[in-house]
Amino acid sequence: MIHHSVKVVIHTDEALDESSARTVSASLRGIPGVVESGFHANRNHLLIVGYDSGAVSAQTLLEAVVKHGYSAQLIGL
Numbered sequence: 001m002i003h004h005s006v007k008v009v010i011h012t013d014e015a016l017d018e019s020s021a022r023t024v025s026a027s028l029r030g031i032p033g034v035v036e037s038g039f040h041a042n043r044n045h046l047l048i049v050g051y052d053s054g055a056v057s058a059q060t061l062l063e064a065v066v067k068h069g070y071s072a073q074l075i076g077l
Contacts, residue, residue, distance in 0.1 A: 004053040005035065010062055013071040015044045024068050031056055031064060046075075 016024065021039040024047065028037040033055025040046040049061050058074050065072045 006053045007050045008058045009075040010047040010065055011073050011075050012045045
């Protein structure tokens, strides 16, 4: 299987506090195919996710953030 490592930015309409950001990031890292996840240090509404596009889709990642109750959009990287 060929692995395609890509990154995507997910923009949340709400700025997340540190605890919420950790919760969302940890949840995403639990998805098979996600290799890294974290919020931008100075922009707590931008989540950067590195993942294997052969294992998980960007849409799945977005849906995972929305399930936490946040309005969010995909932004390519």
